[in-house]
Amino acid sequence: MSRYLKLVNFELSRFMKIYLVLIAITVISQITGIIVKSKGYLNEVHRTIYGDSISKAQYIEEYGTITFMDYATSSLWFLAPIALCIAALMFYVFFIWYRDWFGKNTFIYRLLLLPSARLNVLLAKATTILLLVFGLVSIQLILLPIENNIFKWIIPLDFRTDLPIHEMLEQSHELSVLIPRSFVEFIIHYGIGIMAVLVIFTAILFERSYRLKGILMAILFGLLAIVIFFLQDFVELLLQKNYLYPIEHLVVRGILGTIVIGLSIWVSNFLLNKKINV
Amino acid sequence: MMRYWRLISIVAVIVVVVSTFYIQSAVATHQYPAFALEKQRGDEKEAEGVTLHGEYAKEAQYHSLNITTAGSKDDFEGTYFERLARENAPSHIKKLRKDYKAFMRGKDIDMDESMLYDDKSLLAYVELEPFDELDNKYTFDIDILEKESKNRESFKVTQHNDKYSYLDVAGVFVSHGEVIVFTRNYARKSENMEIHAYWFNIADGKLMHEEPILSIDEEDEQTNANINLINSNDGKDNNHFVLFQKDHYVNYNDEQMDSEPWETELLAYDLERKELEKIKLPEEIDGITNTGVINQSKLYFANETEHTFEIFSYDVENEKMKNIYKMKISNAVDPIEDQGITWNIDNNKLYMSSVLSDNISLADLKIVDLDSGDTLYEGTVEAKSQQSLAELDDFIVSGISIE
Amino acid sequence: MIEVKNIYKKFGRKKVLNGVSFTAEKGKITCLIGVNGVGKTTILNAIMNLTPINHGEITMGDEKISDRSFEKITFIPDAITMIPSMTIAESMQFMQDFYDSWNQKRATELLGFFKLKETEQISDLSKGNTAKVNLLLGLALDVDFLLMDEPFSGIDIFSREQIADVFSSHLVEDRGVIITTHEINDIEHLIDKVILLDDGVVLKAFNAEDVRENEGKSVVDVMREVYQA
Structure with a gap:
């Protein structure tokens, strides 16, 4: 197995404990949430039906049915663990580097002295972040049908409207960003994600190479990446015209994104080999 | 190999779950109900180039779609690139x-x-x-x-x-x-x-x-007037007129927003003579809901009552309104939905569509030659499968366009 | 042979290295001596490409040192380069995974020599044992050159003796060693070559054996002459 893959496996193992905790929190919170909320809803229904002495049909006519997504998009039980996972991974994008510099261990020495291209260290860290994200997305995709079944099992058919999972996702703006409808969009969303991670990594390496001065360079590099990626939008804003057709927009965006990714990797490689300071 | 269990298991889970999800959702995407315009009587050729714009509801979600003799295209359907190109x-x-x-x-x-x-x-x-x-x-x-x-x-x-x-x-x-x-x-x-x-x-x-x-002006301002240019710029008909609609709100005040009726003026601007002329609609035609259709040098208005549907043509020059078509509304037209008849006129042909309640067909399309009064085509919108018909919660025809 | 040619290094405005040149040969122990903060560690970092130099060149056998060299040259910093939560066995496994030059036989031998237990976690080790593990991870590589930064600092006397014994054993034999220290006593009799540094320059470089035999002086005597002059 190549040193790059060994590094990915190693980086994964370093986050595994926290990762399993995050997964556990998500599973427990979402499943508890669906049970608590569904039961609560059912109690509310009974109270209304007996309190106002109306029939089931009248209740449904007046209040409508609920869908699984009504629960999901409005409940902290469901959303908070997702937010927590996102926050943890965003934090880890930085920590995955700084943990090797700070503290008692000087593991960065080891990483930089490995007999393989130093860029592999960066690529392994980026791959790790990506796999961690995809892993959580997969967990959510496994959880959704399970939760949906619990929901169906608690709420009687008359009071609910069922939707297939992929249509449920479309109803939630937040979730459809994380799990878009088509595979092409999935690639686009996470392509942008990878690009952002690589730009942040390069910014971190600027800071690690030039310290205080590096922070300024990191900010400038970030701005440069933004300018390149949104070049067409800046041009169109300046001309006040939507000059490109949507498909062309996408192609140009793809090219610009590739340029940003390429530039980030190239600059990172340069910094790692010529400018890095332990 | 066992030492790499983390890498192997994470990659395996991701590949299996994500690909399963997207394969399932791709399969489901192709399960949108399919419809087509099918001829019942008349000449199939007349319906070529006609597109019915509609909406249907399934599982509490509305989808808009275009139906032609070739079939239907759901606005929601297709790959990401197709949807992007459709804008x-x-x-x-x-x-x-x-x-x-x-x-x-x-x-x-x-x-x-x-x-x-x-x-x-x-x-x-x-x-x-x-x-x-x-x-x-x-x-x-x-x-x-x-x-x-x-x-x-x-x-x-x-x-x-x-x-x-x-x-x-x-x-x-x-x-x-x-x-x-x-x-x-x-x-x-x-x-x-x-x-x-x-x-x-x-x-x-x-x-x-x-x-x-x-x-x-100031006077209009008190009645909260508004002017709209109502015929499209789509000049394939070589229109001689530009139609303006000026709406007045009588005794406008905030509290009575809904209780007072609008008053509507229709004005035609003749591009040849550079003159603006007021159109006088007969009383039975409700100028508020009836914006009219303009085709070549003529203006057309419709009047729909409980049992009849009439088309009038208006001659701007001599300010005359003429009834040119009259039809009995069939019982099959869905009375509950009460959407009325969607119509359009092109090249002196009348195109009409309404939603049906017979549970077999969804809607009909009728094409009539206004010169002779002959029906050139009669067709219905059919669901491709009985199952997709059963799953529909609602169906609406919102417009007819002719190429 | 490692050749350090006229290297300069500034940290901000502070000049740390001001044209340092020296060579280190295979089979010899070269010792960089100087008070703390004189730039010894910076020289080692520069050799390993862990800090950029402003000017000068460092080569190993006519080649610039890069990641391709790291199977032939290794660096043992003054702190352990492993994650504290790892055990000694895991650390050794890590080295074996990534280095072709890892010599498991020698690693096991060193483990016995230092009387270390494989199952112990690095964070639980005493300072002396941590230094030993650090040393072990470097020494078990079949490399031509070993760079060691202050291997004796802050370590108890028995550990020092043990570590010093390593230098005279077959474990180091035939390899080139560059070692930095500010206390020379423990290893004075082992050193082949001495580089005396101050203010970012080389004050004097000499063969320990030459001064011993020709001038009858110890390394410490020469140091005294140079630094107190």
Whole structure:
């Protein structure tokens, strides 16, 4: 197995404990949430039906049915663990580097002295972040049908409207960003994600190479990446015209994104080999 | 190998779960109900080029779709790229973008087509550059394409006027080598609004003539009037008229918003004679809900009652209204939905569609020759499978377009 | 042979290295001596490409040192380069995974020599044992050159003796060693070559054996002469 893959496996193992905790929190919170909320809803229904002495049909006519997504998009039980996972991974994008510099261990020495291209260290860290994200997305995709079944099992058919999972996702703006409808969009969303991670990594390496001065360079590099990626939008804003057709927009965006990714990797490689300071 | 269990298991889970999800959702995407326009009587050819625009509801979600004799296309359907290419623009705009790619580039008409004129021989586009408040300057940016020769003519005309604070384009027409631009000019000092017509000569790129043709003044202001240009710039019919609708709200005040009726004036501007004429609608025709259809030199209005559906033509010159078609409404028309009949007129043919309640077909389409009164075509919208029909919660026909 | 040619290094405005040149040969122990903060560690970092130099050149056998060299040259910093939560066995496994030059036989031998337990976690080790593990991870590589930064600092006397014994054993034999220290006593009799540094320059470089035999002086005597002059 190549040193790059060994590094990915190693980086994964370093986050595994926290990762399993995050997964556990998500599973427990979402499943508890669906049970608590569904039961609560059912109690509310009974109270209304007996309190106002109306029939089931009248209740449904007046209040409508609920869908699984009504629960999901409005409940902290469901959303908070997702937010927590996102926050943890965003934090880890930085920590995955700084943990090797700070503290008692000087593991960065080891990483930089490995007999393989130093860029592999960066690529392994980026791959790790990506796999961690995809892993959580997969967990959510496994959880959704399970939760949906619990929901169906608690709420009687008359009071609910069922939707297939992929249509449920479309109803939630937040979730459809994380799990878009088509595979092409999935690639686009996470392509942008990878690009952002690589730009942040390069910014971190600027800071690690030039310290205080590096922070300024990191900010400038970030701005440069933004300018390149949104070049067409800046041009169109300046001309006040939507000059490109949507498909062309996408192609140009793809090219610009590739340029940003390429530039980030190239600059990172340069910094790692010529400018890095332990 | 066992030492790499973390890497192997994470990758395996991701690949299996994500691919399963997207394969499932791709399969499901192809399960949108399919519909087609099917001939019952008459000539199939008449229905070619006719598109019914509709919406259907399934699982509490509305989807819009276009139905032709070839089948239906769900707006939600297709790959990401197909959806992207379809944008939000109407189909005729998309066709123009395909046929005249270079000319249509950068023309922002997805939401509002009033800046574009399209007929058999040419395309014209007029944009007002952002109003320069310092110099009291407004600039018309005019772009014309001859379809056959692909000749493109562009020119700019700048006007100075400190009376207005803002202008926008209400409509563009081309007639006898001239571009006619209707604008809404908003006054600087009051809330008045004027409709202006500007006549530009294509040959030399000069402004020939300008005049205000309609306005909302102080008096109108109290009744909260509003002017709209109601016929489209789609000039394939070679229209002689531009139709304006001026709405008044009688005794306007906030609390009675819904209780007082609107009063509607219809005004036709004759492009040949450069004259504005008021259209007098007979009392039985409700001018509020009836915006009319304009085709060539004629205006058409419909009147629908419980049992009958009538079409009137209006002759602007002699101000005469004539009943040219009358039909009994069949029982099959869904009375609960009460959507009425969706209609359009092109080339002296009447196209009518209504939603049916017979649980077999969803809607019908009838094409009638207005000269002879003969029915040329009768067809129905059929669901491709009985199952997809059963799953439908609602079906609406919202418009008919003819190529 | 490692050749350090006229290297300069600034940290901000502070000049740390001001044209340092020296060579280190295979089979010899070269010792960089100087008070703390004189730039010894910076020289080692620069050799390993862990800090950029402003000017000068460092080569190993006519080649610039890069990641391709790291199977032939290794660096043992003054702190352990492993994650504290790892055990000694895991650390050794890590080295074996990534280095072709890892010599498991020698690693096991060193483990016995230092009397270390494989199952112990690095964070639980005493300072002396941590230094030993650090040393072990470097020494178990079949490399031509070993760079060691202050291997004796802050370590108890018995550990020092043990570590010093390593230098005279077959574990180091035939390899080139560059070692930095500010206390020379423990290894004075082992050193082949001495580089005396101050203010970012080389004050004097000499063969320990030469001064011993020709001038009858110890390394410490020479140091005294140079630094107190």
